[in-house]
Amino acid sequence: MPLTPKAAIKEVQDISSLAAKIFISAFKRPLYLKDVLTQMDVIGVGSLAVIILTGFFTGAVLTLQTSKTLSTFGAIGFTGQLVAVSLVRELGPVLASLMVAGRVGSGIASELGSMLVTEQINAMRALGTDPIKKLVVPRVVATTTMLPILTVVADAVGVIGGLFVAVFVLHISSNLYLNSAWDALNYMDVVGGLLKPLVFGATLSIVGCHCGLRTHGGTQGVGRSTTQAVVASSILILVFNLILTRIILAYTQ
Amino acid sequence: MTSEYVLEMKNVVKYYGDEPVLDGVSFKVFRGETKIIIGASGSGKSTILKLIMGLDRPDEGEILVEGQEITRMKESDLVAVRGKIGMVFQESALFDSLSVRENVAYQLYEIGVDEDEIESKVRETLGFVGLEDAIDKMPSELSGGMKRRVALARALIGHPDIMLYDEPTAGLDPITSRRINELIIALRDIKGVTGVFVTHRLRDAFTLATQYASNGGPTTTYHREGATLCIANTRFLLLRDGKIIFEGPDELLRRSEDPYIKRFLA
Ligand SMILES: Nc1ncnc2c1ncn2[C@@H]1O[C@H](COP(=O)(O)OP(=O)(O)OP(=O)(O)O)[C@@H](O)[C@H]1O
Ligand SMILES: [Mg+2]
Numbered sequence: 001m002p003l004t005p006k007a008a009i010k011e012v013q014d015i016s017s018l019a020a021k022i023f024i025s026a027f028k029r030p031l032y033l034k035d036v037l038t039q040m041d042v043i044g045v046g047s048l049a050v051i052i053l054t055g056f057f058t059g060a061v062l063t064l065q066t067s068k069t070l071s072t073f074g075a076i077g078f079t080g081q082l083v084a085v086s087l088v089r090e091l092g093p094v095l096a097s098l099m100v101a102g103r104v105g106s107g108i109a110s111e112l113g114s115m116l117v118t119e120q121i122n123a124m125r126a127l128g129t130d131p132i133k134k135l136v137v138p139r140v141v142a143t144t145t146m147l148p149i150l151t152v153v154a155d156a157v158g159v160i161g162g163l164f165v166a167v168f169v170l171h172i173s174s175n176l177y178l179n180s181a182w183d184a185l186n187y188m189d190v191v192g193g194l195l196k197p198l199v200f201g202a203t204l205s206i207v208g209c210h211c212g213l214r215t216h217g218g219t220q221g222v223g224r225s226t227t228q229a230v231v232a233s234s235i236l237i238l239v240f241n242l243i244l245t246r247i248i249l250a251y252t253q
Numbered sequence: 254m255t256s257e258y259v260l261e262m263k264n265v266v267k268y269y270g271d272e273p274v275l276d277g278v279s280f281k282v283f284r285g286e287t288k289i290i291i292g293a294s295g296s297g298k299s300t301i302l303k304l305i306m307g308l309d310r311p312d313e314g315e316i317l318v319e320g321q322e323i324t325r326m327k328e329s330d331l332v333a334v335r336g337k338i339g340m341v342f343q344e345s346a347l348f349d350s351l352s353v354r355e356n357v358a359y360q361l362y363e364i365g366v367d368e369d370e371i372e373s374k375v376r377e378t379l380g381f382v383g384l385e386d387a388i389d390k391m392p393s394e395l396s397g398g399m400k401r402r403v404a405l406a407r408a409l410i411g412h413p414d415i416m417l418y419d420e421p422t423a424g425l426d427p428i429t430s431r432r433i434n435e436l437i438i439a440l441r442d443i444k445g446v447t448g449v450f451v452t453h454r455l456r457d458a459f460t461l462a463t464q465y466a467s468n469g470g471p472t473t474t475y476h477r478e479g480a481t482l483c484i485a486n487t488r489f490l491l492l493r494d495g496k497i498i499f500e501g502p503d504e505l506l507r508r509s510e511d512p513y514i515k516r517f518l519a
Pocket of ligand 2: 299343
């Protein structure tokens with residue numbers, strides 16, 4: 001499907017109206033609490049392994065690169081600081097969200113898409129359930145709450161990954177690395193580092209639901225929706241990251 | 254105001270893309286009647302059922318369910334209307350993440366019926382379709398015919414006044430389809446359920462139109478209409494390219510001189 005300006009605007013409209021519907025439904029009865037918990041388990045606990053691996057290797061490689069640059073200035077002692085700041089401000093939120101977009105956003109789109117093409121969504125409506133409340137809200141709520149937690153995990157594991165490299169490869173003392181890492185973080189880093197995954201989580205889950213629910217063209221359409229969900233939400237995450245970074249930096253002294 | 258008609262379509266037009274799928278469809282279904290919709294593949298039969306259920310909206314015309322106009326109703330108000338109607342989807346549309354028990358119980362969970370009552374009702378309804386043994390299975394473990402019967406049970410559990418059947422017997426062996434036909438006949442004749450039955454299996458259609466059920470004590474017996482009795486609660490509707498080209502009882506359909514109808518029945 002070619003992305004004409006008109007189609008793009010329609011898309012933005014559709015996603016915004018879905019977001020508004022989700023917001024309104026989230027505060028109306030019935031609340032499907034059990035479905036929210038199931039989704040939290042699937043999305044949060046299910047993504048843990050991917051997040052830990054991502055965090056560890058990112059932290060490790062970041063430490064290698066940073067120390068290389070810093071050593072040319074004779075400032076290798078600042079490695080911990082730079083790694084922690086990069087992880088908490090940027091790489092943790094963005095990489096965790098991109099990984100979750102790949103894993104969860106695609107999962108949501110393909111699940112809802114196949115439910116749509118097999119008429120399960122119509123069957124649900126026929127039995128008196130609003131699919132937005134039953135299917136969409138639990139997924140969006142679960143992703144939006146779990147992604148900040150997963151990001152904290154990614155940040156922490158990233159620092160540990162960096163610590164491994166610092167101690168075993170660079171032979172920096174673990175105290176120096178950890179102290180400089182800890183001291184570098186200020187209040188706005190933490191706020192920003194949590195706000196970002198909150199926004200990204202809402203974005204990727206809403207885009208996933210949107211792509212799933214407008215699937216057409218049978219099983220082939222499900223594959224298409226899944227791809228679109230991952231591509232669109234990844235790009236949106238990167239764009240929103242730039243905007244949010246600008247805003248957060250404006251509030252940072 | 255209560256209408257004597259349970260379902261009514263007035264000049265319904267529905268487009269998918271540029272093609273009209275339904276082009277001015279009007280018909281009425283009175284209480285206790287079963288309307289059999291026949292027509293070639295792609296003639297718009299499933300579309301009619303979806304419109305009655307409010308799952309999709311027509312481009313023109315009105316649809317009345319128990320006298321209530323539903324085409325401009327808000328989605329949240331449609332829930333009450335849908336509560337009166339049970340629908341068996343063409344491809345069963347069972348929730349594949351839920352077990353047979355949870356599928357059948359779905360509507361009761363939504364209303365908030367208590368666990369013990371749900372369990373007994375699920376067993377009773379599955380018994381009605383002869384599938385009590387499959388209660389703990391997942392839909393992926395069932396055959397097509399079993400899925401169809403679970404879908405029937407799921408639609409029946411709330412005791413709807415109106416049932417919409419979308420090809421409930423397509424692709425089934427004669428014994429299973431006979432079983433499903435008998436269930437539908439029993440619902441019509443014993444429980445007085447109003448129905449719309451979509452099929453392109455003419456044998457099943459004529460079975461419905463020529464047999465009736467009566468309740469002699471604990472068992473239901475099925476009879477064939479004969480010289481003394483003629484079934485008046487089952488009528489045919491033949492759809493061709495989005496238009497109704499025949500409406501009436503089976504006797505008239507069989508005697509029709511229209512070349513398309515003759516070819517269709519041959
Ligand atoms: N969601 C949709 N989007 C686009 N076209 C559709 C859609 N649903 C149905 N159609 C088209 O509408 C026409 C009628 O479809 P419908 O499913 O009502 O046919 P049917 O009479 O039930 O056929 P069958 O006997 O094969 O089930 C078909 O040509 C189909 O391609
Ligand atoms: Mg059909």
